Amino acid sequence: MIIAHQDPNPKVNGAGIRRLAAAGIPVEIGPYGVEAIALNEIYCRYICAGRPFVTLKAAITLDGKIAAANGDSRWVSGPPALRYVHWLRHVYDAILVGVNTVLADDPSLTCRLPNDRPYRQPLRVILDSRLRTLPSCRVASGDLPGETLIAATELAPAAARIRLAKPGVKVEIFPADDAGDVDVVALLRHLHAREIGSVLVEGGGRVHASFLRRRMADKLALALAPKIIGGSGAISWVGGELAQVMREARAVRNLRPRTLGQDLLVEGYLEDIGECLLA
Numbered sequence: 422m423i424i425a426h427q428d429p430n431p432k433v434n435g436a437g438i439r440r441l442a443a444a445g446i447p448v449e450i451g452p453y454g455v456e457a458i459a460l461n462e463i464y465c466r467y468i469c470a471g472r473p474f475v476t477l478k479a480a481i482t483l484d485g486k487i488a489a490a491n492g493d494s495r496w497v498s499g500p501p502a503l504r505y506v507h508w509l510r511h512v513y514d515a516i517l518v519g520v521n522t523v524l525a526d527d528p529s530l531t532c533r534l535p536n537d538r539p540y541r542q543p544l545r546v547i548l549d550s551r552l553r554t555l556p557s558c559r560v561a562s563g564d565l566p567g568e569t570l571i572a573a574t575e576l577a578p579a580a581a582r583i584r585l586a587k588p589g590v591k592v593e594i595f596p597a598d599d600a601g602d603v604d605v606v607a608l609l610r611h612l613h614a615r616e617i618g619s620v621l622v623e624g625g626g627r628v629h630a631s632f633l634r635r636r637m638a639d640k641l642a643l644a645l646a647p648k649i650i651g652g653s654g655a656i657s658w659v660g661g662e663l664a665q666v667m668r669e670a671r672a673v674r675n676l677r678p679r680t681l682g683q684d685l686l687v688e689g690y691l692e693d694i695g696e697c698l699l700a
């Protein structure tokens with residue numbers, strides 16, 4: 422019997438293999454193990470780390486910008502890349518953005534694919550420490566399919582909590598991190614307890630920086646558009662300080678590029694999903 426990798430779930434881990442071995446059937450583990458773990462990356466991270474699998478996704482220009490200095494980001498990438506984003510939203514259990522993105526773009530954060538199938542809608546998560554989300558924003562309207570979770574801190578005024586909460590829109594209070602923002606580690610723990618296995622972080626730059634700083638991002642999916650915005654005021658896909666010198670720069674492994682229309686989709690890994698299985 423040949424097995425690509427063991428099931429990391431402690432409820433079953435190794436039990437089947439032991440039964441096969443006890444019955445005299447030799448078991449070989451490992452050929453194509455890395456490839457198989459990549460196919461099961463969401464499940465492996467969810468089971469091994471006690472948190473959802475996290476992918477940072479952004480549509481960026483060749484100079485690494487997600488929006489012009491005035492916040493305009495419609496549209497960085499072309500239709501094939503946009504369709505790919507909606508497919509990702511279909512795959513992931515939750516989509517997460519920062520409140521600046523909600524205020525700048527008023528996104529719906531729903532999965533919209535071009536046919537009539539009733540697609541499962543991901544949970545929408547908004548990082549919004551002080552509850553600046555306006556009740557008129559689409560994600561707070563209560564009119565969208567699925568649920569919106571607005572993650573705030575104790576800094577949020579009670580009146581805003583009451584104003585925003587309604588059927589389909591929930592406000593939850595989380596601890597603050599050192600910067601006074603929503604602590605993404607506590608948030609991911611909460612989502613794991615809700616059996617959310619995967620989170621697609623769709624920006625903006627400050628939110629991506631938070632996940633990178635706390636080492637809570639497993640994978641990148643960057644759609645590189647053949648455009649250049651330029652200027653120090655345009656918004657980068659990673660805001661804030663991460664590395665002071667080159668040797669502190671975060672490494673990305675197993676980069677895989679492929680074309681999506683005129684754009685280049687670049688995917689890669691930040692954390693090693695297989696370490697818990699292959700150790």
Ligand SMILES: NC(=O)c1ccc[n+]([C@@H]2O[C@H](COP(=O)([O-])OP(=O)(O)OC[C@H]3O[C@@H](n4cnc5c(N)ncnc54)[C@H](OP(=O)(O)O)[C@@H]3O)[C@@H](O)[C@H]2O)c1
Nearest residue numbers: 480487492494519521522550602603624625626627628631
């Ligand atoms: N091209 C793309 O793919 C793309 C995707 C998304 C957004 N965008 C563009 O990006 C721009 C917004 O990006 P941005 O960097 O200014 O803001 P952002 O990342 O969307 O939101 C940041 C805000 O979220 C709140 N927040 C709460 N907890 C946080 C945490 N743990 N980490 C980070 N932020 C937290 C903070 O506001 P409080 O302190 O008030 O809580 C913070 O200022 C918009 O112009 C949008 O159009 C482009």
